[in-house]
Amino acid sequence: MKLTYSGKTAESTVISQAQTANLQKVRCYGRRCSNRVIKGENLQVMKALLDDVNVSGKVALVYIDPPFSTNAVYRHNGERTATISASHADDIAYADNLTGDAFLEFIRQRLILIRELMAPNGSIYFHIDCKIGHYIKVILDEVFGQVNFRSDITRIKCNPKNFDRYGYSNIKDMILFYSKSKDFIWNEPRGEFAEEDIHRLFRKVDKNGRRYTTTPLHAPGETKNGDTGKKWKGLLPPRGRHWRYGPDALDELDRNGLIEWSSTGNPRKIIYADEAAERGKRLQDIWEFKDEQYPCYPTAKNPKLLDQIVRTSSNPDDLVFDCFCGSGTTLLAAERRHRTWIGIDQSDIAIETAVGRLTSEIEETSLVENSGFVLYEQVDCRQDSAQSADVMIKESETDSYRKSSNKSKSRGRKVERPIKREKSSRKA
Numbered sequence: 001m002k003l004t005y006s007g008k009t010a011e012s013t014v015i016s017q018a019q020t021a022n023l024q025k026v027r028c029y030g031r032r033c034s035n036r037v038i039k040g041e042n043l044q045v046m047k048a049l050l051d052d053v054n055v056s057g058k059v060a061l062v063y064i065d066p067p068f069s070t071n072a073v074y075r076h077n078g079e080r081t082a083t084i085s086a087s088h089a090d091d092i093a094y095a096d097n098l099t100g101d102a103f104l105e106f107i108r109q110r111l112i113l114i115r116e117l118m119a120p121n122g123s124i125y126f127h128i129d130c131k132i133g134h135y136i137k138v139i140l141d142e143v144f145g146q147v148n149f150r151s152d153i154t155r156i157k158c159n160p161k162n163f164d165r166y167g168y169s170n171i172k173d174m175i176l177f178y179s180k181s182k183d184f185i186w187n188e189p190r191g192e193f194a195e196e197d198i199h200r201l202f203r204k205v206d207k208n209g210r211r212y213t214t215t216p217l218h219a220p221g222e223t224k225n226g227d228t229g230k231k232w233k234g235l236l237p238p239r240g241r242h243w244r245y246g247p248d249a250l251d252e253l254d255r256n257g258l259i260e261w262s263s264t265g266n267p268r269k270i271i272y273a274d275e276a277a278e279r280g281k282r283l284q285d286i287w288e289f290k291d292e293q294y295p296c297y298p299t300a301k302n303p304k305l306l307d308q309i310v311r312t313s314s315n316p317d318d319l320v321f322d323c324f325c326g327s328g329t330t331l332l333a334a335e336r337r338h339r340t341w342i343g344i345d346q347s348d349i350a351i352e353t354a355v356g357r358l359t360s361e362i363e364e365t366s367l368v369e370n371s372g373f374v375l376y377e378q379v380d381c382r383q384d385s386a387q388s389a390d391v392m393i394k395e396s397e398t399d400s401y402r403k404s405s406n407k408s409k410s411r412g413r414k415v416e417r418p419i420k421r422e423k424s425s426r427k428a
């Protein structure tokens with residue numbers, strides 16, 4: 001299936017004709033130079049990264065939260081940034097003004113370069129809303145293959161709000177999760193069982209007072225020739241089903257008292273509540289991670305959402321990538337989980353906010369932990385020069401933290417205020 005629209009460029013042309021950004025190092029923060037914040041236009045920056053052997057084909061996890069084609073201008077005010085009720089007097093953080101075909105092609109071109117940067121076992125999480133998200137799903141199918149679609153996650157983002165008098169309140173957006181191949185990084189995420197879940201799901205109590213439930217020992221599908229289709233203890237699996245375990249494993253479960261036999265001779269597997277609680281609950285595809293009402297940057301996402309994605313789909317030291325990084329929420333989550341990371345954004349305010357958050361996160365002395373990052377700037381593509389913030393610091397200041405808190409009066413921004421962060425196992 002393919003989406004047809006005007007202005008759609010051939011894949012090969014997208015890659016060959018994208019301009020290559022000329023990147024200049026602005027400043028090093030701390031000691032870890034593999035982490036990068038890049039101020040620039042992401043298609044051009046990604047084209048440059050395709051030539052970087054440390055990045056090209058090495059990205060394990062991509063999270064992107066691009067503009068949603070809202071035709072809105074997002075403003076920022078250091079005192080109180082509200083995504084939907086900013087004042088015209090506030091600075092422009094970014095404009096989201098591409099719509100229709102132009103928006104779809106803008107996204108598709110970036111997805112093609114992202115795919116080239118990804119490792120064979122990499123994954124991508126695409127955050128979007130339900131107004132345009134279904135078109136994006138078709139484009140993701142095209143670029144990554146329908147077989148590599150993993151989940152459409154519904155994210156509860158806020159308390160109900162309804163801008164139309166007649167219509168359902170909106171509380172969700174969507175995150176489309178794809179992998180590059182069928183072998184992808186997956187650290188099973190587990191949640192906690194609530195007390196009421198335990199009582200609802202584990203209704204039985206054994207003679208020792210342990211709560212438990214039982215589940216069938218058979219599963220759908222007939223086994224033609226294997227052991228799981230044969231009789232066990234004189235019983236065949238029901239029609240159209242097979243035993244979940246081979247006869248030896250079934251014998252062992254029975255010996256260990258983990259099979260409950262009904263009065264009619266039907267065996268079921270015993271699952272104890274305490275053991276299930278220790279393993280944790282498997283997560284479903286509806287997640288509740290509401291965003292702050294007054295975030296540090298318009299449309300900034302909940303850090304806990306990013307933490308869950310980073311933990312699930314990458315491992316320590318893996319490369320995490322966000323080419324619409326805004327205030328750096330993905331980069332912070334990656335830093336906290338000891339991944340390597342790269343973030344790109346073309347907005348001065350975004351880069352300034354991201355740098356402020358990241359430097360705050362990094363310890364004052366990076367001698368113990370190998371933490372830090374390098375700030376780069378695309379020199380051949382300046383956007384919104386009026387807003388070029390004082391975060392673009394002279395190259396002579398490299399390799400040291402700026403000591404002053406340097407709070408901007410106009411935006412109240414926090415730039416480089418190193419504070420303690422969670423303990424790291426990463427050594428210099």
Ligand SMILES: C[S@@+](CC[C@H](N)C(=O)[O-])C[C@H]1O[C@@H](n2cnc3c(N)ncnc32)[C@H](O)[C@@H]1O
Nearest residue numbers: 041042065094300301324326327329345346347
């Ligand atoms: C929805 S915001 C991302 C917010 C981010 N997830 C956070 O938590 O702060 C989208 C960002 O994409 C950036 N952006 C849009 N088009 C871009 C482009 N072509 N290159 C680089 N950045 C771009 C905007 O400046 C904006 O900061």
